[in-house]
Amino acid sequence: MKKLYNILFLFFLTTGISAQNLEKIAQEITDEGIMLYRSEMASWYGTDIFLANYKNRENIGGYFSYIDDGIPKCIFFSKSKRVIGTIAFPTNYKPENANIDLSERDFTSTENEYATIRHAALERVKKDTIFKYYNNTDFNLIPIIKKDVRKVYVLTGPKQNNIVLFGNDYLIDFNKKNEIKKVQRLHKSLITQKITDEKVGKTVSGIHSHILEDWPYMTPTDICTLMLYQNLTNWESYNVVNKKYLSIWNNKTNQLVIMLTDVVRKINDDQKNGHPENQNPDNNNIEK
Structure with a gap:
């Protein structure tokens, strides 16, 4: 064990990367991912509730969700850009506990900001060839506003059952004037994982790799997706591998751990040296 600690200490010393830095990064990604999850859950359940109670379908212009003073809300607006429905989830996402308000009104100043960046993002998605269908x-589309930070995440969701989709997601950054300043991919491609596989049965975990230099870690969209589908998958954990980092998400505790892959290799090598039985090639079937 002392040898293991020495390995970790020397590696962090030579690379200039501390465990505290990775913990900070992991926490920031987790917080953003949970925010996306809470907003998207409001959209999922809010849409069902609104459509069950609002009869004038032709009047619906669109919707967006956001967190209002800690409470997830889904806002529906008309084609004339007036709010026609507010579905709030003050305690949980059970439909019977939702607050339903179908009164027509103007956007609040905050809602107008969300509506503005979401509309701009939607128009960009329609025209920019970076977005693949x-x-x-x-x-x-999930708009996020935190102080002076304004952005819209674009996630790809499945229309089919029994699959979880990762990737083909994007981040659109805005300036203070709600003008788009940057559009970027978060994954190189679309990754499909079945919840129940015909050959192996119900899957218990999953893994995919990140190759984009700007996104070496598990992304907030990865975490959002894992949390959205946890009740269906019951996965205990999920891994994202990059040439420099290994990200491990614990689905039971909603915690993210990021480790340097070189450290992981050194730990594995040290454990093998201390336990010769682990050197059996049959015990080392590592997915590439």
Whole structure:
């Protein structure tokens, strides 16, 4: 064990990367991912509730969700850009506990900001060829405003059952004037994982790799997706591998751990040296 600690200490010393830095990064990604999850859950359940109670479908212009003073809300607006429905989830996402308000009104100043960046993002998605469309999928737009930071995440959601989609997601950054200043991919491609596989049965975990230099860690969208589908998958954990980092998400505790892959290799090598039985090649089937 002392040898293991020495390995970790020397590696962090020579690379200039501290465990505290990775913990900070992991916490920031986790917080953003949970925020996306809470907003998207409001959209999922809010849409069902609103459509069950609002009869004038032709009047619906769109919707967006956001966190208002800690409470997830889904806002529906008309084609004339007036609010026609507010679905709030003050305690949980159970429909019977939701607050339903179908009164027509103007946007609040905060709602207008969210509506503005979401509309700008939607128009960009329609025109910019960076966004790729796949059969049996939809784009889900999640606007985020935190102080002076304004952005819209674009996630790809499946229209089919029994699959979880990672990737084909994007981040659109805005300036203070709500003008788009940057559009970037978060993954190189679309990754599909079945919840129940015909050959192995119900899957218990999953893994995918990140190759984009700007996004070496598990992304907030990865965490959002894992939390959205946890009740269906019951996965205990999920891994994202990069040439420099290994990200491990614990689905039971909603915690993210990021480790340097070189440290992981050194730990594994040290454990093998201390336990010769682990050197059996049959015990080392590592997924590439």
